[in-house]
Amino acid sequence: MTEVYNWQIKRNMSYPYEEKHPEWQFAAVFNINRCIACQTCTMACKSTWTFSKGQELMWWNNVETKPYGGYPQFWDIKLLKLLHDAHERQGKTMRWSENGEYSGMTIFEAAAKEKTLNGQSRVLGYLPDDREWLKPNIGEDVGQPDKTKKDRMGFVSEPVRLPEHKSFFFYMQRLCNHCTYPACLAACPRKAIYKREEDGVVLIDQERCRGYRKCVEACPYKKAMYNGQTKISEKCIACYPRLEGRDSHITPDGVPVETRCMASCVGKIRLQGLVQMNGDGSWTKDEENPLYWMVQKEQVALPLYPQFGTEPNIYYIPPRWAPRQYLRQMFGPGVERAIDRYTAPSRELMAILQLFRAQREIIFKFDIKKGPQIYEKQLTLSDGSKKVLVVYNDTAIGYNKDGKECVRVTVEEPIYERPAKHFNSI
Amino acid sequence: MGLVKNFEHEDPFVLRGVEVPGGDPNLQVRIMAEEFRDIGTPHRDLLRMFADPFYAGLYVLHAQLGAELVENTIDEVYRDVQQVVREDDETIQRSKP
Structure with missing residues (x-):
């Protein structure tokens, strides 16, 4: 074990390998507040990468309903329990200090x-x-419709009258976090798992892997999966041909484009990119990168279960309506700040939020053209108090890796309604 | 009518009917309405979506809290953005209930 620095828990921690970081790191921000669990991302991934024999139950990307759902079932509850029991046995406590340092043990420690x-x-x-x-x-805890009653369009119209319990819920989008300190990589007895120097993508060498499933056991997010047909393990590959800009059908100019799951998001909740890394594992200061702005500058997006210690690289804007205690366990101590900053966004953040899924090329730089004040709106903050926010019709502009403009959107986007005579005519 | 079961240690991983404490469905309706409003959903469409079992997440709140409360909350949320600063933009008109 060596000592490495994990900025998400603000301290050094033990890890089996020495610290070494890629030049760029694959990262993404998901806005949980806007997900409708349509599973388009799930199917985009499934139809691209896991449609073969032996992959029937393999979902590299999935969307589950929290607090009840999970794939595999109860993955986070089980892991939290294991970690909790280990703390009890070793006479330690899982705690975050006021400055955001985690004093408990990670899964490695x-x-x-x-x-x-x-x-x-x-x-x-x-x-x-x-x-x-x-x-x-x-575990999807929602009302189940009565499938026997359908309207003239064939959609179910009447719900089953079952007793329901009142509880909060939200949708959690999950894929491999391409962690800075991957647990799968640490556990592999064959050293078949590696992190690419060019983009930090974590891959399993299919030639070296012998299917010991230590990666499946170790990954706290359960995103390494075993293929019973090939007898080796597989995982999300971050659609690396797209990241490399090597698919000429999608990107004739050869610039990096977003992964399939990100590019297919109809709810516009995802923004994926590449962030530049320093040698010590910190992100290179780059306030023109929308991911840097959200994760490092405004800290409006938070990692999933940072206490596990793997330094995951998918970040979430937490749901505004869920109990804070539950969210703190899931995203760490910055939840209140993140929610309030999202609820009352700065002009920059408001503009960046328009860039989510606005096009498929990866945005390396954003710019804002200031627009007129358009309206004021009343907001509900996390403590239930009200605040008036002034909204401007700014224009957000995104640039690709070549510095070429690839998207331009305004805060108030125009809406076009399909005329009734063309209803469902596609 | 609510159905609440207690968490049982010998059956720790089956959470059907077990309430996770906390959360406020009223706040959830308000925030969801705000999010849909902010991405440009017309007022009448949002009312329809909450009442439609096809949108399961919205519908479960509608079923729990009742149509009147949900409609009142949506009306309130859309009223919040009525304080128009620039009158000549048709997109502003869209924000009005």
Whole structure:
């Protein structure tokens, strides 16, 4: 074990390998507030990468309903319980200090004194049962429609009258986090997993892998999966041919484009990019990069379960309506600040939010052309108080890797309604 | 009518009917309405979406809280942006209920 610095928990931590960082890092921000769980991202990924024999139950991208859903089932509850029990056994506590430092153990540190079911491991984890991978949507806690009653368009119209319990819920979009300190990589006894120097994408070398499934056991997010047909493990590859700009059908100019799941998001909740890294693992200061602005400058987007210690690179704008205690467990101590900054966004953030899924080329730089004040609106902040926000019709402009303008959108986007005579005519 | 079961330690991973404490469905309706308003959803369309089982997430709130409360909240949310600064823009007219 060596000491590495993890900026998400604001301290050094133990990791099996020495610190080494890529030049660029794959990263993305998801706005949970706007996801409608349409699963278009899920199907885009499925139809691109996991449609073969042996991959039937494999969903590299999935959207689950929190707090009940999970793929594999209860992955986060199980991991949190393992970590909690390890703390109890070792007489330690999981705690965040006021300055945002995590004083508990990560999954690497907890494993140092823990024996897992399969023997000593470098990472605290578990191997999900086969049944836990079967139903990616189980636990969706929403009203189920009565499928026998349909309207003239064939859509179900009447719900089943079942007793429902009142509870909050939100949709959680998940894929491999292409972690800075990947647990899958740390656990692999074959050294078959590596992190690419050019973009930080974590890949499994299909030639070296022998299917020991230590990566499946170790990944706290359960995004390494075993293929029973090929007898080796697989995972999200971040659509790297797209990141490299090598698909001439999609990008004739050869510039990097967003992954399939990001590019297909109809809810416009995703913005994916590449951020430049310093040698010490920190992000190079670049306030023109929309991801840098959201993650580092305004800290409006937060990593998922940072206490696990892998430094994941998918960031989430937390849902404004969910209980803060639940969100703090999930995203760490910056939740209130992130929610309030999202609720009352700066002009820059308001403009960046328009760039989400506005086009498919990766935006390396954004600019804002200031527009007129258009209206004021009343907002509800996390403590329930009201605030009036003045909204401007600014124009957000995005530039691709070559510095060429690839998108231009205004805060108030025009809406075109399809005339009734063309209804459903596509 | 609510159905609440208690969490059972010997059955720790089946959460059907178990309430996770916290959260406020009224606030959830308001915030969801604000989000849809902010991406340009017309007022009448949002009313329809909440009442339509096809939009399961919105519908479950509609079923829990009742049509009147949901409609009142949506009306309120759209009223919030009525304080128009620039009158000559048709997009502003769209924000009005």
